[in-house]
Amino acid sequence: MKITVCIRQSADGEINPFDASAYETALRIKNSEITLLSMGPERTTVFLSDLTRLGAVRAVHLCDKSFAGADTLATAYTLSLALKKLSPDLIICGRQSVDGDTGQVGPSISEMLSLPLVTGVMKADMAEELIAVTRSGVQKTVYLPALITVEKSLRLRLPSIRSKRIEAEVWNAQAFGADILRCGLAGSPTRVIKTFENSEDWRKCRFIEPSELNNVIKAGLEKSMRKATPAIVSEKKLKNVWCVGKAVVNMAETVGENITVHKIENPEIMAEKIRAAGPDAVLWGSDALSKEIAPRVAVQLQTGLCADCTSLETDGEKLYMYRPACSGDIIAKIYCITSPAMATIRTPEEKTERIIIGIGYGARAHISEINKLVKKFGGAIAATRKIVDNDYLPYEIQVGLTGKTVNPDVYIALGISGAMHHIVGIRRSGTVIAVNTDKNAPIFRFADYGVIGTVEDFLNEFLPV
């Protein structure tokens, strides 16, 4: 079976972790003949060639000056043309890149190539047909040709010493007939106007004694969730704004005069209705289904889609969309040169447990006591990537950029340093309490309450558990 894995080299030169999982997924499928495909700058040729040592039989690097500055639509266009030429039975993409963090490229390619799509795959194997198990535990039969996007569920193997390295082929735009006006910046309907430091997630940390923990947790459970209040309310408004689902109405009201709510339907029907009504903007939620359908509608309409916006602004004509970028360290202000402007809005996900204890590397010696305590609280545990990567806890409970998002009323971070990669997964929590021995740990910047002390100090307050 011919499989093409779409791979992106992250800014740090490493393979995007979701794509690493996609590659490993392909390697585990029996009798697969794997081609790696990547669009990127010149350095990507060596990167791809090195990756063939793990088992791919071919690697194709799409490299052309005209590909630079591509947003998700232009990226998906370029990759989909190359994929047409390669014509694999199965395309595997990572769920998202950790640099772009949109999750749009996989669904967009599937729409451009009219392929069935399965997202959020944890495991895939070939029986009579391809069987994919998704994040929600559902087992799906995938009829090929198809495209799947995978979670960061598998760790990529290491090459063996005697492994063979195959030189990647370099394709410029001409090599696969790409229209350069649809590639790179020229083909990108979304444009970044400016970027600035993200202080949105900062909280005012009050340092407390361990003896105050009980009261602080109780108060946190009584208080309602931290509201995702839109930061800007524009004076001038856009005439017509569509909301796909009720969850985005609050945000729509900050920029729209006439707001209508629509239900989510299949991409062709939605595109047809949007074309006929001609709204100025279409806003989507950030649930899994919206994130799967919205990029496909954007392809149908050939319009821009800005992912995971945290606030919106308008001058009455253009829609300006603000979203965290670079793992949440900065905020980008973006607008769309096509109409309608589309955005997925970061809405609080369905509430999970009311209380979650996040276990960081500094709490690794106390996992069983924490597990007992959280049961007593009636909550759940979560983990940082470092704890997961070191095999203390499973990936399913990893929270953050490459894990899931949680939004409990109370999040207790034990022995967690507070890397932005983790914070992006807890930013919608109600009260955040951090326990760390290092008073300068970044986690305190994102906490409402802080205890400078050990995990033992924390646990002692709740003994016997």
Ligand SMILES: Cc1cc2nc3c(=O)[nH]c(=O)nc-3n(C[C@H](O)[C@H](O)[C@H](O)COP(=O)(O)OP(=O)(O)OC[C@H]3O[C@@H](n4cnc5c(N)ncnc54)[C@H](O)[C@@H]3O)c2cc1C
């Ligand atoms: C592309 C990319 C994606 C990533 N995605 C994620 C993600 O999704 N989720 C995620 O969590 N991370 C992610 N990371 C990793 C992230 O950058 C951090 O490395 C990671 O979150 C650190 O985990 P930690 O806080 O458990 O460990 P550390 O950074 O090692 O921190 C441990 C903390 O414990 C404290 N400590 C030590 N002993 C004690 C004690 N006895 N009591 C109390 N405190 C103690 C220390 O002071 C320290 O602050 C990603 C990184 C990259 C590059």
